[in-house]
Amino acid sequence: MRGGASAIDIRLLGPFTVSVGGKSLPLTSSRQRALLATLALSAGRLVSIDALARAVWGEEPPERIRGSLQTYVMRLRKHLGDEAVVTEQDGYRLAIDPSVVDALRFLRLLDSAAEQGDTGKERALLGEALELWAGSPLEGVGSAVIVEDWAPLLTERYLFAVERRIDLDADVAPDSDLAAELTDLVAQHPLRESLWERLVRVLARSGRRAEALARYAKLRELLADELGVEPGARLRRLHAELLSTDSEPAPAPQVAEVPRQLPFDVASFTGRDAELAQLDRFLADRRGRSTAIAVIEGTAGVGKTSLAVHWAHLVRDQFPDGQLFLDLRGHSAATPMTPDAALARILRAVGVAAETIPSTVEERSAMLRSRLAEARMLMLLDNAHDANQVRPLLPGSGNLVVVTSRNQLRGLVAREGAHRLPLRSFDTADATALLAGSVGYERLQAEPDAVAELAELCGRLPLALALAGERASRFSELSIAGIVDELRDQRVRLDTLRDPQDAGTDLRAAFSWSYNALRPAAARMFRLLGLHPAMDIGLPAAAVLAGSSVREARELLDQLASAHLINQPRTDRYQFHDLLRVYAAELSEQEDDASESEVAMRRLLDWYLCALAEANQLVRPDLVADGVVLPVSSGPKMSFSDHAETIGWYVTERATLVALVSEAAQRGWSASSWKLAWLLRGLFAERHDIDDWIGSAEVAVRSVREAGDLLGLQYAANNLGSAYLRAARTDSALEALEEGRKAAADSGGSVVTAAILSNLAGAYYQRKEYEKAYRYGTESVLIARERGQKTYVAHALLNISANCIGLERFEEAAEHARGASEAFDSLSDRYHAALSLGNVGEALAGAGKYDEAIETCERALSLLRELDAGGGGADYGTIDILITLGRVLVQTGERTAGAEKWAEALAVCQRLGDPRTEDLLTLLASLPPAV
Numbered sequence: 001m002r003g004g005a006s007a008i009d010i011r012l013l014g015p016f017t018v019s020v021g022g023k024s025l026p027l028t029s030s031r032q033r034a035l036l037a038t039l040a041l042s043a044g045r046l047v048s049i050d051a052l053a054r055a056v057w058g059e060e061p062p063e064r065i066r067g068s069l070q071t072y073v074m075r076l077r078k079h080l081g082d083e084a085v086v087t088e089q090d091g092y093r094l095a096i097d098p099s100v101v102d103a104l105r106f107l108r109l110l111d112s113a114a115e116q117g118d119t120g121k122e123r124a125l126l127g128e129a130l131e132l133w134a135g136s137p138l139e140g141v142g143s144a145v146i147v148e149d150w151a152p153l154l155t156e157r158y159l160f161a162v163e164r165r166i167d168l169d170a171d172v173a174p175d176s177d178l179a180a181e182l183t184d185l186v187a188q189h190p191l192r193e194s195l196w197e198r199l200v201r202v203l204a205r206s207g208r209r210a211e212a213l214a215r216y217a218k219l220r221e222l223l224a225d226e227l228g229v230e231p232g233a234r235l236r237r238l239h240a241e242l243l244s245t246d247s248e249p250a251p252a253p254q255v256a257e258v259p260r261q262l263p264f265d266v267a268s269f270t271g272r273d274a275e276l277a278q279l280d281r282f283l284a285d286r287r288g289r290s291t292a293i294a295v296i297e298g299t300a301g302v303g304k305t306s307l308a309v310h311w312a313h314l315v316r317d318q319f320p321d322g323q324l325f326l327d328l329r330g331h332s333a334a335t336p337m338t339p340d341a342a343l344a345r346i347l348r349a350v351g352v353a354a355e356t357i358p359s360t361v362e363e364r365s366a367m368l369r370s371r372l373a374e375a376r377m378l379m380l381l382d383n384a385h386d387a388n389q390v391r392p393l394l395p396g397s398g399n400l401v402v403v404t405s406r407n408q409l410r411g412l413v414a415r416e417g418a419h420r421l422p423l424r425s426f427d428t429a430d431a432t433a434l435l436a437g438s439v440g441y442e443r444l445q446a447e448p449d450a451v452a453e454l455a456e457l458c459g460r461l462p463l464a465l466a467l468a469g470e471r472a473s474r475f476s477e478l479s480i481a482g483i484v485d486e487l488r489d490q491r492v493r494l495d496t497l498r499d500p501q502d503a504g505t506d507l508r509a510a511f512s513w514s515y516n517a518l519r520p521a522a523a524r525m526f527r528l529l530g531l532h533p534a535m536d537i538g539l540p541a542a543a544v545l546a547g548s549s550v551r552e553a554r555e556l557l558d559q560l561a562s563a564h565l566i567n568q569p570r571t572d573r574y575q576f577h578d579l580l581r582v583y584a585a586e587l588s589e590q591e592d593d594a595s596e597s598e599v600a601m602r603r604l605l606d607w608y609l610c611a612l613a614e615a616n617q618l619v620r621p622d623l624v625a626d627g628v629v630l631p632v633s634s635g636p637k638m639s640f641s642d643h644a645e646t647i648g649w650y651v652t653e654r655a656t657l658v659a660l661v662s663e664a665a666q667r668g669w670s671a672s673s674w675k676l677a678w679l680l681r682g683l684f685a686e687r688h689d690i691d692d693w694i695g696s697a698e699v700a701v702r703s704v705r706e707a708g709d710l711l712g713l714q715y716a717a718n719n720l721g722s723a724y725l726r727a728a729r730t731d732s733a734l735e736a737l738e739e740g741r742k743a744a745a746d747s748g749g750s751v752v753t754a755a756i757l758s759n760l761a762g763a764y765y766q767r768k769e770y771e772k773a774y775r776y777g778t779e780s781v782l783i784a785r786e787r788g789q790k791t792y793v794a795h796a797l798l799n800i801s802a803n804c805i806g807l808e809r810f811e812e813a814a815e816h817a818r819g820a821s822e823a824f825d826s827l828s829d830r831y832h833a834a835l836s837l838g839n840v841g842e843a844l845a846g847a848g849k850y851d852e853a854i855e856t857c858e859r860a861l862s863l864l865r866e867l868d869a870g871g872g873g874a875d876y877g878t879i880d881i882l883i884t885l886g887r888v889l890v891q892t893g894e895r896t897a898g899a900e901k902w903a904e905a906l907a908v909c910q911r912l913g914d915p916r917t918e919d920l921l922t923l924l925a926s927l928p929p930a931v
Contacts, residue, residue, distance in 0.1 A: 008080060008096055010040045012103040013154065014134025016141045025079055030142030031056050035072050037141040039085065039094035040101045041150060045273060046429060048091040055145050103154060106132045110161050114317055119168055126165040133158055149281065156284040159185075160318060163194055175206035190222055197235050204242055213242055232398075233374035259322040259349045262380065263305075265313040268437045270462075271430030272307050275421060279311050282419045283318075283400065291394055293401045293416055295409050298423030299564040299577055300331070300510035301463030304404040305382050307423065312380050312402060319400060321375040324349055326393075330385030331406050331513040339392040343368060346379070346393065365392040372396050380404075385517075387411035406514050406564045424567075425460035425577065428452070434462060438469025443480070450481040457487040458497070459578035464507060467497045493582055511583045514563050525556040526565055527592055528600050529576065530584025533659035538652070539572040544607040544635035545600050573652070598667075605664055605672045606631040608657065611638040611649075612679040618646045620682030622791040622827075627751035628675055628715075650683045654692065661696040665703035674700040674709075674716040681719050685726065688876060688912045693723040701736065710747040714740050718756045725759060728915040730766040737763060754784035754792040761799040770806035777803060794823035794832065801839045805846055813843035831874050834863035838881035845888045857885040879905050879916055883923070890927070899927055 007021040016033060018025040027033045038055040039047055052069055053061040062068045073085050073092060086093045098104040109129035113122045137154040138147050162185065166178060182199035189195060196219045203212035216231070216239050223229050230236070279294060286292035296304045309325075316323050326345060328337045343364035347357050350371055358364050373396035384390050384405040390412060394401060403409065403418070412418040426434065432451060436444055444451045458464035472483055487493050494508045515523060528545050529537065537545075543553035561568040567575040576584070588597055610633040613624045618640055624630075640646040650657070657680055664673035677700035684693035697720035704712035717740030724733035737760045744753045757780035764773035777800035784792035797820035804813030821836035841857035844850075860881050867874035882905035889898030906920040 008084070008100055010036075010101045011134065012037065012040065012101065012141070013106060013132050013137050015139045020080060027079075029072075029075075032072055032075060033141055034143035034146060035069070036076060036094075037138065037143065037146055039092060040096075041103060041146070042273070043094050043096050043098040043101050043104060046088050046091050046093045046427065052091060055143050058143070058145055102132045103137065103150075105129075106154070107157065110157055111314060113161070113164075114314065123165060123168045126161050126168070130158070130161055130165065152284040153277065153280045157280075159189060159192060159195070163198065164317065166198055170202075175202050178202045179206065179208075191226065193219070193232050193235055196231075197238060200235070200238060200242075209242060213239075216242070258320070259324055261325040261349065262312050262316065262323045263309050263325060265310055266306060269306065269310045270434045270437060271426055272303070272310075275307060275423065276311055276314070278421060280315075283315060286419075291397055291399050291401060293394070293403065293412065293418035294421060295412060295418045296402065296404045296421045296423055297408050297564060298406070299461075299580065300406060300514060301461045301507055301579075302423045302425060303462040304406075304423055306462070308380055308382065308402050308404050312378055315400075316378060319376050319378040321372075321377045322350070323378040323380070325380045325382065327382045328384045328389055330383045330389065331510075331517065336385040336389065339389055340364060342381075342389075342393055347371070350375075350377075361392050368393070369396045372399055375399060378402070384409065387415075391416070408562045408564070410562065426455075426462060426465065427460070428455060431455040431458070431460045431465055434465045435469045435472070438466070438473045439480075443472075447480040450479070450484050453484050454480055454487070456578070457484065457493065459580075461507075461577065461579060463510075464497050464579060467507075471496070491586075494579065494586070497579075507579060508583060508586075511565075511580060514565055515583075515587070518559065518563065518565075521552075522556045522559040524592075525553070526560055526584050527588040528597075529560075529566065529574075530581055530586070530588045531597055531601055532576075532581075532604070532656070533663040534656040535576050535578065535581065536652075536655060537574050537576075539574070540636045540638070541604060541607065541656070542574065544633075545604050547600065547603060550636055601663070601667065602669075603633075603635065605660060605669065605676070607633045607635040608653075608660055609633075609672065609675055609679065610635075612657070612676065614638050615640060615646045615650060616679055616682060618643050619686060623679055623682055625791075626715075626755075628678060630675075647683070647687070650687070654689065658692050658696050662699050665699050668707070670700075670703040670707040670709055670712055673703040674712045674719075676700075678715050678719050681722060684723070685876075690723065690727050690913070694720070694727065697723050701739075710743045711750055713743040714747075714750050714752050714756065716740075717743065718752050718759060721756070721759050721763065725762055725766065728766065730763055733763045733766075734760070749783075751787075751789070754780045754787065754789055754796065757783065758792060758796040758799050761796070761803065765799065765803050765806060768806060770803045773803040774800060774807065790823060791827060791829075794820050794827065794829070794836075797823065798832065798836050798839065801836070801843065805839065805843055808846060810843045810846040813846070814840050817843060830863060831867055831877060834860045834867070834874070835877050835880075837863070838877070838884065841881065842884045845884060845891075850888050850892050853888050854885065857881050857888070861885070875908050876912060876914070879908055879914060882908075883916075883920070886923070895927060899924060 009019045011017045016037060018027065018036065027036065034056045035052060038052055049065060049069065053065045056069070056072070069092070073087070076085050084095055086095045099108070106129050109125050109132075113125035113129065137151050137158075141147065166182070169178065179199065179202050182195060182202060186192070186195045186199055196215065200212045200215050203209070203215060216235065219235070220231055223231060231239070282294060283292060296308050298304050312323060324346060326337075326342055328342060330336050340361045343361065344354075344357055347364060347368060348354055350368075352367065352371065358367060375395070375398065377395065377399045379393070379395060379399060379401045381390055381393060381401065381403045384403050384407070386405075386407055387409045388411075390401075390403055390409065394416065403412070408420070409418065413420050425431075432444060432455065435451065435454070454468060455465065458468050468483060468487070472478070472480060475483075486496050497507055515526065518526065525542070525546050529542065532541075532545060539550060539554060539557065542557055543550045546553055546556070548556070557566065557568070557574055560566045561574065565580060567577070569575055609630055613628075613630055615638075616624050638649075640649065657676065661673050661676045661680075664670070664676060677696040680696060681693060684690070684696075697716065700716040701713070701720050704716050717736045721733045721737035721740065724730070724736060737756055740752075740756045741760065744750060744756060757776050761773045761777035761780060764770070764776065777796050780796035781793055781800065784790075784796060797816045801813045801815075801817035801820060804810070804816060817836050817839035821833045821840065824830075824833035824836060837856055837860035841853045841860060844856060845853035861878055864874040864877050864881070868878075882901045886898040886901035886905065889895075889901060891898075902920055902923050906917065906924065908914070909917040909920060
């Protein structure tokens with residue numbers, strides 16, 4: 001435990017209570033209780049924002065979930081200590097030892113008891129766990145969601161532990177004591193037949209046969225009234241024994257040579273707590289109903305079999321008639337097992353003589369259902385190929401079937417009601433824990449950045465992580481960073497992550513078994529997706545890459561998603577696992593003609609250029625009008641209904657768009673590279689994605705420079721200079737813009753010459769070289785007017801007005817700013833029109849016309865806020881106007897009002913990471929204290 005959390009004790013197995021340092025902690029808010037209970041049930045582990053919101057507010061969360069949660073977390077920290085609740089990127093974590101939460105300690109003790117081979121130790125651990133039980137679990141947690149998710153699981157584990165402890169006590173405890181305890185338990189849980197069976201058996205064994213028969217009769221009546229069913233087979237057999245003999249009933253019937261076929265359970269099993277809890281809840285919910293079927297699905301190497309085997313060991317005692325395991329070889333070097341061969345194996349395992357097994361699948365399936373109709377057996381069917389392979393193997397009611405597969409087995413979910421559990425890659429914490437199992441936490445803690453990158457290079461895939469950990473343990477002198485250097489080269493990554501002596505650890509071979517099962521068209525789509533430079537791809541883009549219709553692409557992608565070769569987070573979006581993408585790229589290089597791959601990538605780049613041009617019609621139409629020649633795309637045409645939809649598309653596609661700039665440059669397609677970067681600049685600016693803006697612009701400049709493309713260099717250098725200006729990297733901006741100006745001079749100028757000069761004016765303004773800035777601005781206006789470039793005229797006037805303010809020529813500044821505002825208005829550019837008004841206000845303030853300045857600044861702010869409310873991303877523009885307004889208010893004696901404006905500007909700067917933050921902090925610190 002850490003810091004202030006060291007003396008916490010949380011009780012959930014009864015009334016919810018919390019104590020800190022031995023003192024009870026009153027939590028009067030139900031939402032506060034729900035938040036703490038949810039964090040406590042995952043103590044030491046990250047709980048996502050979505051999971052917390054669901055627990056705290058149910059189906060009606062507030063609009064600002066994160067802000068509301070922050071408020072409750074802040075209050076929790078006041079009670080528990082500042083370090084008790086840790087903020088992480090995707091949620092929160094309660095930094096305490098799980099053992100201080102009674103529910104988690106209870107579950108850990110029960111798991112430990114189940115692993116004991118000594119009945120004395122098992123009895124002691126069960127007794128210790130049961131002492132923690134204090135009534136109805138989760139009473140008063142303040143959340144129906146938590147109770148619904150956890151109470152059935154905890155109650156089921158409690159009752160099973162009680163039954164197991166009673167069975168162990170049968171030889172040492174007086175029957176009268178057991179009978180009294182069981183009488184109380186059946187009163188609390190009247191529909192649990194296993195408790196009634198034990199009560200009837202104990203009564204009969206102690207010579208109280210009449211009472212035993214009466215209890216059976218009472219149960220029979222109860223079940224008929226409540227459920228309309230008869231007691232189960234075991235109780236009916238016990239009842240028949242009591243009626244047919246005066247002697248003590250036989251012990252509970254045992255299956256001869258009960259099969260115990262579960263494979264070895266990894267002692268150091270790591271992670272998957274949420275999935276294990278989900279499986280526990282599923283089993284508790286399905287108890288007593290028809291056969292329970294759980295399908296654990298996922299890509300190769302994600303740990304499906306490990307999870308299934310581990311959970312099967314945890315619940316095996318609930319299935320006294322045995323545990324079966326069968327590898328169906330659905331995706332392996334061997335031929336998938338046929339249903340008739342599988343049925344023969346299973347029937348022999350449950351005691352059917354080989355010579356009596358029927359010859360047809362139908363007859364064998366019927367025999368299996370008959371044989372297991374009254375049994376409680378666990379069947380683990382590993383590596384299934386499809387639903388048709390599994391369906392004949394399903395036993396009768398009361399049994400549990402766990403299926404693992406790389407396919408989604410949709411038919412088994414739709415027809416047989418199987419519970420689907422998709423398995424994804426580890427989160428960062430579990431990935432680190434798995435690596436630590438091989439190399440130890442001390443070695444990992446010495447290189448945290450390298451460990452994080454190693455996990456990502458392995459795609460956080462358990463098998464890949466285990467192989468990387470083994471490599472690190474084998475070469476102890478090699479740093480984690482050294483292993484990362486090896487894996488960065490994707491051409492050798494799959495070779496590095498393998499054991500040449502063990503085909504079961506060869507990721508490339510494992511992937512190939514899924515790939516080889518694909519139809520040719522789907523296999524081609526998989527290979528082409530490997531060319532895509534990002535992990536996420538939309539349906540239209542996939543269709544363009546394959547040169548197919550959207551409908552054909554959807555069908556092919558669905559096949560890949562069903563086989564878990566790609567993920568499908570949304571109906572129209574698909575994601576690659578990183579290592580599968582590496583594998584797909586390898587296959588494309590090996591199997592596809594180089595010209596076909598090049599044509600596919602050219603189609604994709606051209607389509608994205610046209611899509612960006614459409615997007616800019618609602619964001620920065622001037623970027624498309626500035627002489628950018630666009631290719632013709634044969635793919636589905638993108639169209640956007642409004643500004644919000646446009647921004648939503650950009651946010652989704654941003655990673656791909658940025659990656660394509662580099663992809664085009666690497667392929668030597670410099671024109672595509674600079675055009676992509678150019679058309680992205682307005683979106684980058686609006687969303688404040690400065691790092692991506694600078695990075696893509698730098699790539700584009702290098703690309704056109706190497707190609708000797710003077711026209712492209714003007715666009716690319718102007719774009720890069722604009723990005724540097726936004727980041728207040730003035731010297732870098734001047735260097736880029738001067739390169740662009742030289743290219744314009746050498747080539748006789750271009751459409752963007754005026755823009756380069758205008759930005760140079762802006763750069764020299766940042767350096768407070770106002771005279772030089774003024775000259776460049778004036779030159780820009782002249783060129784832009786000559787060419788009829790109204791947009792550049794407006795921008796140049798805006799820059800000139802700023803420089804006039806710097807030169808304290810305030811009347812001239814106001815005149816230029818008004819001209820800029822009118823020009824932007826005529827262009828329907830409301831954002832820059834508002835910025836120009838801000839410059840008018842600043843010029844008026846400089847001239848001492850404070851009332852007019854305040855009015856003008858307020859009008860500009862109103863326009864910007866209206867734009868921002870409509871999703872226009874105009875908050876950046878408010879900063880300078882708020883600074884001006886604050887300065888005017890302070891100068892006119894309204895110190896408090898001025899400070900409020902500066903504080904508002906500071907909040908925007910801090911949210912956007914704007915470099916003016918320090919200036920504002922200085923301004924606020926310069927204010928004299930209030931009298």
